[in-house]
Amino acid sequence: MDLTHSPADEAFRAEARDWLRTHVPPEPLPSLETEEGFAAHRAWEAELSADRWSVVNWPEEYGGRDAGLLRWLLFEEEYYAAGAPGRVGQNGVSLLAPTLFDHGTREQRARVLPPMARGEVIWAQAWSEPEAGSDLAALRSGAVRTDGGWLLSGQKTWSSRAAFADRAFGLFRSEPNAPRPHQGLTYVMFDLRAPGVTVRPIGRLDGKPAFAELFLDEVFVPDEDVIGEPGQGWRIAMSTAGNERGLMLRSPGRFLASADRLLGLWEARGGPVSERDRVADALMGARAYQLFTYAAASRFLEGSSVGPESSLNKVFWSEYDIALHETALDLLGEEGESTDTAWAEGYVFALAGPIYAGTNEIQRDIIAERLLGLPKGRR
Amino acid sequence: MRFLLDTEQRAFTESLDALLRAADTPSVVRDWGRGEHAAGRALWSRIARAGVFALAVPEAYEGVGPLPVELAAAFVELGRHAVPGPLAETVAAAVLLAGLDDPGPAKRLLPALVSGEAMATLAGPGSYALDGDAATTLLSYDGGELRLAPGHGPIRPSLDPARRLTPLAAGGERLATDPPLATALTWARLAVAAQALGVGLALLDRTVAYVKQRTQFGVPVGSFQAVKHRLADAKVALEFARPLVLGAALTLAPADVAAAKVTACEAAYGTARTALQLHGAIGYTAEYDLSLWLTKARALRTAWGSPGECRAEVVSGGPRRR
Numbered sequence: 001m002d003l004t005h006s007p008a009d010e011a012f013r014a015e016a017r018d019w020l021r022t023h024v025p026p027e028p029l030p031s032l033e034t035e036e037g038f039a040a041h042r043a044w045e046a047e048l049s050a051d052r053w054s055v056v057n058w059p060e061e062y063g064g065r066d067a068g069l070l071r072w073l074l075f076e077e078e079y080y081a082a083g084a085p086g087r088v089g090q091n092g093v094s095l096l097a098p099t100l101f102d103h104g105t106r107e108q109r110a111r112v113l114p115p116m117a118r119g120e121v122i123w124a125q126a127w128s129e130p131e132a133g134s135d136l137a138a139l140r141s142g143a144v145r146t147d148g149g150w151l152l153s154g155q156k157t158w159s160s161r162a163a164f165a166d167r168a169f170g171l172f173r174s175e176p177n178a179p180r181p182h183q184g185l186t187y188v189m190f191d192l193r194a195p196g197v198t199v200r201p202i203g204r205l206d207g208k209p210a211f212a213e214l215f216l217d218e219v220f221v222p223d224e225d226v227i228g229e230p231g232q233g234w235r236i237a238m239s240t241a242g243n244e245r246g247l248m249l250r251s252p253g254r255f256l257a258s259a260d261r262l263l264g265l266w267e268a269r270g271g272p273v274s275e276r277d278r279v280a281d282a283l284m285g286a287r288a289y290q291l292f293t294y295a296a297a298s299r300f301l302e303g304s305s306v307g308p309e310s311s312l313n314k315v316f317w318s319e320y321d322i323a324l325h326e327t328a329l330d331l332l333g334e335e336g337e338s339t340d341t342a343w344a345e346g347y348v349f350a351l352a353g354p355i356y357a358g359t360n361e362i363q364r365d366i367i368a369e370r371l372l373g374l375p376k377g378r379r
Numbered sequence: 380m381r382f383l384l385d386t387e388q389r390a391f392t393e394s395l396d397a398l399l400r401a402a403d404t405p406s407v408v409r410d411w412g413r414g415e416h417a418a419g420r421a422l423w424s425r426i427a428r429a430g431v432f433a434l435a436v437p438e439a440y441e442g443v444g445p446l447p448v449e450l451a452a453a454f455v456e457l458g459r460h461a462v463p464g465p466l467a468e469t470v471a472a473a474v475l476l477a478g479l480d481d482p483g484p485a486k487r488l489l490p491a492l493v494s495g496e497a498m499a500t501l502a503g504p505g506s507y508a509l510d511g512d513a514a515t516t517l518l519s520y521d522g523g524e525l526r527l528a529p530g531h532g533p534i535r536p537s538l539d540p541a542r543r544l545t546p547l548a549a550g551g552e553r554l555a556t557d558p559p560l561a562t563a564l565t566w567a568r569l570a571v572a573a574q575a576l577g578v579g580l581a582l583l584d585r586t587v588a589y590v591k592q593r594t595q596f597g598v599p600v601g602s603f604q605a606v607k608h609r610l611a612d613a614k615v616a617l618e619f620a621r622p623l624v625l626g627a628a629l630t631l632a633p634a635d636v637a638a639a640k641v642t643a644c645e646a647a648y649g650t651a652r653t654a655l656q657l658h659g660a661i662g663y664t665a666e667y668d669l670s671l672w673l674t675k676a677r678a679l680r681t682a683w684g685s686p687g688e689c690r691a692e693v694v695s696g697g698p699r700r701r
């Protein structure tokens with residue numbers, strides 16, 4: 001049991017740190033939930049990608065460094081410590097790409113992944129539908145067979161990044177008469193600018209269009225944009241939910257850097273005793289999350305799958321993120337009410353954490369039923 | 380970087396678990412709380428023979444340490460089985476004695492702690508030593524002096540019946556001046572953190588088992604979402620305390636150890652509150668074994684540093700990024 005990194009891993013970390021020191025923009029980019037910010041973040045992805053830092057854990061042939069899970073963690077620690085921008089491509093990189101690595105064709109990987117790595121194609125997720133929420137088995141939007149592909153119709157909503165993104169991925173019901181509601185779903189990728197697609201941006205709490213509604217009217221998707229077998233979408237989507245993606249949804253590096261900044265803010269405000277315990281909690285939570293992730297990564301690298309413990313992870317980071325930002329806003333006092341600070345942006349972003357990616361209530365059910373072995377019952 | 384117990388470490392904790400499972404610790408605890416120490420001493424000897432106290436003692440004094448990771452792993456098991464006695468105190472005393480400039484006291488006193496023939500406790504001025512009536516090596520420190528106390532004062536009951544609080548008598552043989560108290564405190568906190576984690580894990584296990592078999596309104600209580608979610612929260616808290624405990628054992632940095640202490644103790648205490656609520660009135664009953672863990676979770680929370688003191692230490696430790 002140890003926490004020291006090999007000289008080769010430390011060399012990788014040092015290389016990342018050096019690169020970031022000379023490349024991270026000196027001023028924060030505008031919010032990525034604005035058109036201007038989205039463009040700036042897209043340009044930043046291109047800059048990262050030019051030196052193969054945008055997707056370090058991917059194979060080299062797709063623009064990565066084949067760095068592995070551990071080096072990804074080290075990279076993320078350096079990335080956020082350097083104050084580098086939030087990642088506009090994260091939906092694609094952390095949700096779609098792992099599915100393509102597991103279930104995509106060679107042609108799909110070669111076509112989809114390199115532009116994703118370069119930030120040329122930004123992906124939006126299109127899982128949610130009105131009246132479905134965390135219950136993906138209740139999806140109603142349909143895919144109907146046509147010559148050489150499928151026609152998508154229906155409505156998706158709460159589609160993160162869709163206001164400015166290029167393409168989207170999600171599940172569509174291709175067999176409406178399948179015996180069970182999670183059967184007969186097909187996993188497809190589609191163009192947000194294709195004929196028949198209407199994108200209506202939705203303002204989140206601060207009014208910024210962080211997501212959108214998608215109205216689909218017979219949108220053509222060629223067969224080559226179906227991932228895996230038609231009708232098997234649920235299984236395909238679930239099979240990647242429990243792998244390392246469970247570790248990559250939120251990196252510990254982000255919280256370590258935020259906790260350090262919170263400590264700095266607290267000290268700059270004279271170290272008020274009234275907020276000391278909450279600052280300590282933020283420092284401890286970041287460390288706990290880092291070490292929990294190291295332990296999970298160690299097990300993963302030994303061949304264990306991550307499985308339902310990713311639900312522990314999700315409940316922890318999403319609630320931690322809010323507590324950390326609440327503490328910062330309280331420390332800022334009146335200034336904390338203003339919406340144009342990085343802390344306010346982080347706060348609004350954090351508020352969504354317990355809601356998306358499977359609500360925390362659903363995650364707690366999974367923890368109780370699958371990790372503690374409690375009986376299924378009334379919701 | 381492999382942040383996981385290795386095979387040998389896991390085998391050690393599993394053998395300790397098996398030893399303790401066979402020991403009927405609830406009846407040992409109840410005897411101990413009445414001041415009847417025979418069964419507790421016998422169990423203590425078996426724990427010592429398994430090598431637990433040797434982990435805190437260097438080879439020069441017949442130990443195998445210092446091995447803080449193994450010690451932390453062992454203390455999780457001691458907590459899981461609610462083992463009574465001055466466990467963290469014996470570890471702190473061993474570390475304190477081994478760290479003295481003069482090797483004399485360590486040569487004289489440590490082998491008996493390693494073998495389990497002796498148990499130690501320690502306290503500063505105005506504070507209580509745990510189990511001064513059972514411990515054989517009573518260390519008192521005051522004004523930069525470490526002494527072998529000649530005895531103890533009246534016993535004060537603890538909320539945890541297994542913890543007997545005793546002031547130490549003044550005077551006694553002077554062992555050292557300016558002993559390394561800070562290091563001993565770090566080890567005591569590490570041991571308590573691990574013990575508390577074990578207490579919390581036992582409370583969770585017992586409560587999960589209970590809500591699966593206890594029925595109300597015709598179904599197991601554990602099928603209700605309100606019950607599930609409380610237990611899920613306890614699981615989250617404990618599973619995120621565990622890496623802090625093991626990480627603190629690796630670094631032994633005072634801020635890391637304080638973080639482990641406060642996080643593990645809060646997780647255990649929160650789990651205790653949940654365990655009591657979900658057991659209902661039976662959990663609020665001294666004769667039901669759950670009480671042995673419930674009250675220990677409360678006592679460990681303030682042993683060797685309150686949550687506030689530990690959080691102050693965390694903040695003074697500066698940036699956490701490695």
